[in-house]
Amino acid sequence: MKKYLSKEFMFTVLNHEIFKYLVAGVLSTIVYTVIRINIYPILQNATISAIIANVLAIIFAFIINDTYVFAQKAMGRAERFIKFFLARLSTLVLDFGLAWLLVDTFPGIIGQFVHNDMNWVNAIATLIGQVLIMVTNYFISKLFIFKHKK
Template sequence: MLHVVKKLYHDSRIRYLFFGGCTTLVNLGLFAVLKGPLGIDYRISNFFSVAAAICFAFVVNKLFVFQSKTSSFTEGFREFIRFVLGRLVTMAVEVGGVPFCVEILHQPEMIAKLETQVIVTVVNYFISKFLVFKSTGGKV
């Protein structure tokens, strides 16, 4: 069993799915807390939960998923900027998609949030792999 887990860990796609799931939990958990107990409007809650998830995702994608090595602060900062710019594109999809699903399609807020997460997760993988962490130590 341990051999299977180690083999799976060497595949960046499997690591991305695992840490992407963790990022989704950060996103959905914070969204639920901000919207629920704190009573913040779902649009504002959505924005802040996505922003927090982006920060979390950068760290886990750099360190664990793509195992990116940077030789200087400047190089790491450039990587962070590329990551954030890529995530801002998908953040627009999510921040616009949730209200679209809620207000136009009349879906429950959490269902709308989950649906947009699927789209965003797939697009983010390709942005990270080919535009952000393109010269990394992680195996495909």
């Protein structure tokens, strides 16, 4: 009985929408972070790096959220993508603001802890922003975009 309950519990947890969203969010964050951290040394501009990484991560996040997390019908996908993209652009403003504030304008806030290494400043600012953005995006997606299950 204990073994059955444990398997049942794990199945429920692994199939729960919030768990799926967290997995999708972590994967999207990894995509975003890898792109931003690799583009920053080339461009030496956190805001442009953040914009490029965001656009690519938005496309990735939509695909995984539409098919895996919220299990949407194929019908209406284009409309959902437009809503999703516009909603994510609103959190892009948050990311852009944090990049501008913490990396481009006041790098010393984080820099004092990492010997003013700008690559580390950018990486830490990126992670701070992604946590805030992930929480915000879940509520936007759940309430306004992904409403119709398969």
